[in-house]
Amino acid sequence: MASNIPIFVTNLKGTDHRKEHMIKQMKSLDLEFEFIDCIDGRQWTDEKVKSLVSERLYSIRNNNKGWLTNGAIAATKTHLELIFKRMIDEDINYALCMEDDVLLPANFKTSIYHIFDILETNKVEGVVLLHYHIAKDKTIQIKGNELLISDDQPNLIYRVMSLQALGSGACYIISKNTAEKIYNDQKPIKRIGDWWHDHQKEGALENLYLTHPLTVKAGVFESILGYTDMGIKSKIAAVLKKTKLGRYIIYRMRKSSSGKVEIID
DSSP states (O other): OOOSOOEEEEEOTTOHHHHHHHHHHHHHHTOOOEEEEOOOOTTOOHHHHHHHBOHHHHHHHHHOTTTSOHHHHHHHHHIIIIIIHHHHHHTOSEEEEEETTOBOOTTHHHHHHHHHHHHHHHTOOSEEESSOEEOTTOEEEEEEEEEEOOSSSOOEEEEESOOTTEEOOSEEEEEHHHHHHHHHHOSSBOSOTTOHHHHHHTTSOOOEEEEESOSOBOOSSOOOSOOOOOSHHHHHHHHHTTSHHHHHHHHHHHHHHSOEEEEEO
């Protein structure tokens, strides 16, 4: 069985409630982990952003500031500079990266040990998503070796065949070689970290896998990336997220309105 699994949890300074949320979960699961202090982009000027990203991404940002925020760019830089580069420098073959608002199941430790065993045994290169979003009314195709990763919850690892409608960097495992490819390709930053389709399109990501069904849930807390889409749905969600029941309602709504997964031979 895999041992000493490197687990990195990103956390923005000053969000102690999110930190306590993760400490409590990881302690109950008897898992060692390390907090990564997020790079804070909330006070970045336009000139600062321009110096960090490609001309194309800067143009996209200027036309879509409601969702392509400084926070999203800073989160991308956090993963690149504080996790991927560390994997390269310290020769870490695989790492589990998590945001601090994930909800972990009781069998999470067993699941990730199975996943790491599979990756190490088969020398798998790429990214494995333990959480993901599928755009509404979209269908992604997955093809699997049907590798069992948990005796009491049969999550399976599948290769993603169509990435266009797939996203999320809330919880994923990445190999060192893939981290290095993405790190070297993101100078300057050309795309947001969880734009997996674009990473693949540019040759920085060869293989993308996912566990199906989802291994973890996410979105326990309101996003701190600075999204400003405050339409009626966003306003309702902001209110609901203030309570545990409200967060559960949002999770069920998202699940019912998400896209579909099609397993192919």
